[in-house]
Amino acid sequence: MSAVPTRRVWWPSAGTVRGGLLGGIATASGMALTATSGWLIVRASQQPVILTLLTAIVAVRAFGMARPVFRYWERLTSHDAALEMLAERRTSAYEALVPLTPARLGRRRRSDVLTGVVDDLTDVVDAQVRVTVPVISTAVAGGIAIALTLVLSRPVGLVMLALGVAVCLISTLAAHLESRSLPELLAARAEVTRVSELMASQSGELRAVGGWATALGWLDEAHASLDRATRRISLGRAAAAALFLVVVGAAVAATAVIAQGLAVSTPVKALLVLTPVAVSEAITPLVDATRALARARGSAHRIDALLDLTPAVADEPRLAAAAEPGQAPDDTPGTRPGQTAYARCDVTTRALTASWTGEHTDLASTDLDVPAGSRIAVTGPNGSGKSTLLAVLARHLDPSGGTYRLGGTDVLGQPLEETRARIAVVDDETHVFATSLRNNLTLARPEADDADVERALRAAGLTTLLESLPDGLDTTLGSTGRGLSGGERARLGIARAHVSGRPVVLLDEPVAHLDPPTARAVVEDLTRLGSAPGTTGVAGTASAQTIIMVTHRDDGADLFDRVLEVRRPPSGTMSRTTADPVPHSGDRTHEADPPRR
Amino acid sequence: MKPFDPRLLRAVPAARRPVAVLAATGIASGATTIATAFALSAVVVAVVEGTDLTSPLVWLLGLFVVRAVLAATTERVAAWAGVSVSSALRAALLRRWGTVDADARLEPGPAVSLATSGAAAVEPYAARFLPTLVTAAVVPVLAIATLVVVDWPSALVVALTLPLLPVFAALIGKATAESTERRWAALASLSGHFLDVVRGLPTLVTYGRAHRQATTVREVSDRHRRATMETLRIAFLSSAALELLATISVAIVAVTVGLRLSHGSMALGAGLVAILLAPEAYWPVRRVGAEYHAAADGAVALDAILAQLDPTPTPAAPQSPATPAPNAAFGGVAPESGRVGEVRVAGLTYAYAGSPAPVVRDLDLVAGPGLTVVTGPSGVGKSTLLDLLAGLRRASTGTVEAPPSHYVTQRPFLSTGSVRQALTIGHPATDDQLWEALRAVGVDGVVAALPGGLSADLGDDGFGLSAGQRQRLALARAWLAPETLLLLDEPTAHLDPEGAEHVAALVAELAERRVVVAVTHRDELLAHAEHHVVLAATNASPVEVVREATSPSAAPRTAGEEGDR
Numbered sequence A: 001m002s003a004v005p006t007r008r009v010w011w012p013s014a015g016t017v018r019g020g021l022l023g024g025i026a027t028a029s030g031m032a033l034t035a036t037s038g039w040l041i042v043r044a045s046q047q048p049v050i051l052t053l054l055t056a057i058v059a060v061r062a063f064g065m066a067r068p069v070f071r072y073w074e075r076l077t078s079h080d081a082a083l084e085m086l087a088e089r090r091t092s093a094y095e096a097l098v099p100l101t102p103a104r105l106g107r108r109r110r111s112d113v114l115t116g117v118v119d120d121l122t123d124v125v126d127a128q129v130r131v132t133v134p135v136i137s138t139a140v141a142g143g144i145a146i147a148l149t150l151v152l153s154r155p156v157g158l159v160m161l162a163l164g165v166a167v168c169l170i171s172t173l174a175a176h177l178e179s180r181s182l183p184e185l186l187a188a189r190a191e192v193t194r195v196s197e198l199m200a201s202q203s204g205e206l207r208a209v210g211g212w213a214t215a216l217g218w219l220d221e222a223h224a225s226l227d228r229a230t231r232r233i234s235l236g237r238a239a240a241a242a243l244f245l246v247v248v249g250a251a252v253a254a255t256a257v258i259a260q261g262l263a264v265s266t267p268v269k270a271l272l273v274l275t276p277v278a279v280s281e282a283i284t285p286l287v288d289a290t291r292a293l294a295r296a297r298g299s300a301h302r303i304d305a306l307l308d309l310t311p312a313v314a315d316e317p318r319l320a321a322a323a324e325p326g327q328a329p330d331d332t333p334g335t336r337p338g339q340t341a342y343a344r345c346d347v348t349t350r351a352l353t354a355s356w357t358g359e360h361t362d363l364a365s366t367d368l369d370v371p372a373g374s375r376i377a378v379t380g381p382n383g384s385g386k387s388t389l390l391a392v393l394a395r396h397l398d399p400s401g402g403t404y405r406l407g408g409t410d411v412l413g414q415p416l417e418e419t420r421a422r423i424a425v426v427d428d429e430t431h432v433f434a435t436s437l438r439n440n441l442t443l444a445r446p447e448a449d450d451a452d453v454e455r456a457l458r459a460a461g462l463t464t465l466l467e468s469l470p471d472g473l474d475t476t477l478g479s480t481g482r483g484l485s486g487g488e489r490a491r492l493g494i495a496r497a498h499v500s501g502r503p504v505v506l507l508d509e510p511v512a513h514l515d516p517p518t519a520r521a522v523v524e525d526l527t528r529l530g531s532a533p534g535t536t537g538v539a540g541t542a543s544a545q546t547i548i549m550v551t552h553r554d555d556g557a558d559l560f561d562r563v564l565e566v567r568r569p570p571s572g573t574m575s576r577t578t579a580d581p582v583p584h585s586g587d588r589t590h591e592a593d594p595p596r597r
Numbered sequence B: 001m002k003p004f005d006p007r008l009l010r011a012v013p014a015a016r017r018p019v020a021v022l023a024a025t026g027i028a029s030g031a032t033t034i035a036t037a038f039a040l041s042a043v044v045v046a047v048v049e050g051t052d053l054t055s056p057l058v059w060l061l062g063l064f065v066v067r068a069v070l071a072a073t074t075e076r077v078a079a080w081a082g083v084s085v086s087s088a089l090r091a092a093l094l095r096r097w098g099t100v101d102a103d104a105r106l107e108p109g110p111a112v113s114l115a116t117s118g119a120a121a122v123e124p125y126a127a128r129f130l131p132t133l134v135t136a137a138v139v140p141v142l143a144i145a146t147l148v149v150v151d152w153p154s155a156l157v158v159a160l161t162l163p164l165l166p167v168f169a170a171l172i173g174k175a176t177a178e179s180t181e182r183r184w185a186a187l188a189s190l191s192g193h194f195l196d197v198v199r200g201l202p203t204l205v206t207y208g209r210a211h212r213q214a215t216t217v218r219e220v221s222d223r224h225r226r227a228t229m230e231t232l233r234i235a236f237l238s239s240a241a242l243e244l245l246a247t248i249s250v251a252i253v254a255v256t257v258g259l260r261l262s263h264g265s266m267a268l269g270a271g272l273v274a275i276l277l278a279p280e281a282y283w284p285v286r287r288v289g290a291e292y293h294a295a296a297d298g299a300v301a302l303d304a305i306l307a308q309l310d311p312t313p314t315p316a317a318p319q320s321p322a323t324p325a326p327n328a329a330f331g332g333v334a335p336e337s338g339r340v341g342e343v344r345v346a347g348l349t350y351a352y353a354g355s356p357a358p359v360v361r362d363l364d365l366v367a368g369p370g371l372t373v374v375t376g377p378s379g380v381g382k383s384t385l386l387d388l389l390a391g392l393r394r395a396s397t398g399t400v401e402a403p404p405s406h407y408v409t410q411r412p413f414l415s416t417g418s419v420r421q422a423l424t425i426g427h428p429a430t431d432d433q434l435w436e437a438l439r440a441v442g443v444d445g446v447v448a449a450l451p452g453g454l455s456a457d458l459g460d461d462g463f464g465l466s467a468g469q470r471q472r473l474a475l476a477r478a479w480l481a482p483e484t485l486l487l488l489d490e491p492t493a494h495l496d497p498e499g500a501e502h503v504a505a506l507v508a509e510l511a512e513r514r515v516v517v518a519v520t521h522r523d524e525l526l527a528h529a530e531h532h533v534v535l536a537a538t539n540a541s542p543v544e545v546v547r548e549a550t551s552p553s554a555a556p557r558t559a560g561e562e563g564d565r
Helices: A016-044 A051-101 A110-152 A154-201 A203-210 A214-262 A266-283 A287-305 A386-393 A415-422 A437-442 A452-457 A463-468 A486-500 A516-533 B006-011 B013-051 B052-098 B106-150 B152-161 B164-199 B201-206 B210-263 B268-309 B382-390 B417-425 B431-441 B444-449 B467-480 B496-510
Strands: A347-354 A363-370 A375-379 A399-405 A423-426 A504-508 A546-550 A562-565 A575-577 B341-349 B360-367 B370-374 B397-401 B405-408 B485-489 B513-521 B533-536
Touching: A016 A266, A016 A463, A016 B013, A016 B210, A016 B268, A016 B444, A051 A287, A051 B164, A051 B210, A051 B268, A110 A287, A110 B164, A110 B467, A154 A203, A154 A266, A154 A287, A154 A375, A154 B106, A203 A214, A203 B382, A203 B405, A214 A266, A214 A287, A214 B013, A266 A287, A266 A516, A266 B013, A347 A386, A347 B201, A363 A386, A363 A399, A363 A504, A363 B164, A375 A386, A386 A504, A386 A546, A386 B341, A437 A452, A437 A486, A437 B006, A452 A463, A452 A486, A486 A516, A516 A546, A516 B210, A546 B382, B006 B052, B006 B268, B006 B405, B013 B052, B013 B106, B013 B268, B052 B106, B052 B268, B106 B152, B106 B268, B152 B210, B152 B268, B164 B210, B164 B268, B201 B210, B201 B431, B210 B268, B210 B417, B268 B444, B341 B382, B360 B382, B370 B382, B382 B405, B382 B485, B397 B513, B405 B467, B417 B467, B431 B444, B431 B467, B431 B496, B496 B513
Parallel strands: A363 A575, A375 A546, A375 A562, A423 A504, A504 A546, B370 B513, B370 B533, B405 B485, B485 B513
Antiparallel strands: A347 A363, A347 A399, B341 B360, B341 B397
């Protein structure tokens, strides 16, 4: 997304410029308050007629009032501008994310990637308030101070100018030190997170094999690197904080020496000496600005790297012949009951291959024949391409070769949305939206009524949940509402797919994070969805939904009509996985369950 | 939210030093700031009166250098303290979870977030809020004390007006509490909306709702902006009011000083010191208010972590008051003197937290050398029994005597690092020993074929290995383990009949040298079992324990349809 140029995160908007100018007035008022107070005190000590002090008293009072008032105004203006920018960035980032979802978000832990985007956007916009506004404010106030001192005394003005240059150099140095050490800090933080996540979620498994002490060792190591990285990155800020005081001290001393010999009134001498002291207060926010700048740059870099990716699917039909003019693909076409596409939505592939990066083959040539209404499990070692197969079937990833037909039509000749509208995808982390249970399901098919929703919930094994909810379908779920267990979430995802009434349901390790008994129970209910009479036809369809589930465990695979084992494509060459007839465990059916007990 | 919770220092000794150093630098900085006011006023007086500047300038420069050193130290110490306190809390939290009953831990989701982002949120609290707090506690007191000596009327003004700040802040807070709370709630849901939509993007894309949400994102972001500004307006207004109050107070000091100076009843130096010192008394107090909100997340997380570290469980906790069996820190229950290596369970009852019905009730069991196979219907507590023997759970009542164990769980821990690291996570072993173990379980060929062999990266959950291969890798680790008690949960799951037979033979071989307790629902193991224990469903009380003849061909009697998988 070119709207967030990495090197220019601090580039101001009109609103932040206004905020910066207002902040400049506030900062200048603060400096003027200190300086005029000094003038006033020294003048008073000369015991003049009180009336002659009146102007100065009014000025001091005005500066004293102006500082909080303008600061308040600045904060309102700059925060409003930043939030406006945040709203814009969020919208454009969201729009940029849509075509990248889900294939370009990584293979696992997509919600973590997405959370990272949200946090990074906040950090980028934060730079407006924490970097741009203080820098403009300080520059404005500093400029005023330099100009006025130049008028009063050229040498003192030059000292102030030198002070300004020194502050610029120190800030640049600090920002450089901060940016340089940031990657190390982020890496250390990520390692601490990884290890503590491991230990918090798998302490039982670790203790069981006597690995707890080893894991504690990892944690200590990760903490030690984090400690080193934090110390290193604090160098920049420490240097800035110290050097600012040193140059201010030097400026005060130089001004004092110059002012003593000046041919100006003594109160003005006091004013001149106190001016650099007042500057010290104005430049302190710059220390924190270096930190915010480095963070924002890092965040902008990450966002750019993600949003600049090209989508994994092209939205233009590849075969012009197949493209039919007609209505533009609605968001949820094909969910109308009784449509012929439902009756026979066979999934057929021939010599289908795919690659995530284009560099090596992730899915070896695959022939697949899944008749409408059948249920197949896809297994195989990690890295064998089973998730890749699913991504291609779901039209998340364009195949690199071969054909893929859905209900007899080559999907590559179809508009993307049209194909996707016939497929429901359930992944390993079902997202529960912070809305009612009803809305969580009807988002899959807005015209579904309560009866459809309840039927889907019961079919997915959520009868107990439904009956335990005080507000029934109106119960708010998600981050602000009732929490769901892992099993309930997986079932919710399945119920959603069921409500959608789409003819094909693809499941990508939906039970990967569940304990084995729960996983099996979920899969049992899932496979029953298609087969048992009376539980189907949520959308009024005649035939059952076609279910294709990827799993890396064997749990429940025996419940499927067929098991397809995908083999890892040998590096470089292309092997051939033929899925029909099933190559591995024989054609398992319910009737011919292998004698296991 | 408490500004500072002394429980932190009690529960996490590692946090004491950073907090102490923070306090020390805070006090030193405060003292130098006050000394600078004197030096500065001396410089101004010298400039104004045309006297020798050398001595006051040397003092001033010296003090600026000291302040510079202290400022750098403060930045460094704050960063170090932040990361030390947060790391110490995280380590204490995880160490604690490594010793408590599996049921006494949080759910995995909240546990992970508390150990990761929760502990990290404490960092800004310790790095920014605590130093501010120290300064606010020290500097105003030092400033007022100095003013008492230099110019007591100014000290009086400051001492009388300073308490107005917190009072004023509290009044503003109270007056706006209700609307603020209402706004925060609205704000929380609005600010959560974008995260919710973005995290749910894969779902929205699947069901073709993603593009439609773009306008909603814009709308909600705008509403979020307005709601945030409402909240911020109050916060900024109250902070502006406090600043104004402080400015007025300083102005009162300045007016009294000015009047006395113009009457000639006060020396210029003292007057300058008074007006330079007076603001120093107010700003630290104002800063606490400003940092207070930034630190709120950290304080909440700190509270949650300290609650976890609290050695006494809360009264509401369903933990049984009965003293649990003595438990080693990890890896099993300390053996009682006497029959070393034997597992003795007497009157064992265990209920999951929050569940009134025990899953294991009044169980007696003795498992000596050889293979003991436990079967029973799903949900009967077979895995729980192994957890109890391994010391991962503590008996509600009854006793468990078991030597340190090696326990192959249903989903054995295999993630991250190389094959070598996975196999040596519990105990070190040479490569030769590793290959021997891999040969014994029959995956030496698979590992040899991996790029890098023993150094091959397994990745999350064993990349490139099938479930059966991962299972065997876990058994290879068990083969290497020196513990005399081996606990196996469904060791032949994920294996084809041939592989299962191979593993069963391997388990039998392992049982020649140690006590092996295995939970299974498959036949292969029963054929090798010396003891067969059938756990009956919980409604039959007490649990029926059947000890069969020590015969390798003991007819297996399984009690249920599906295994406890």
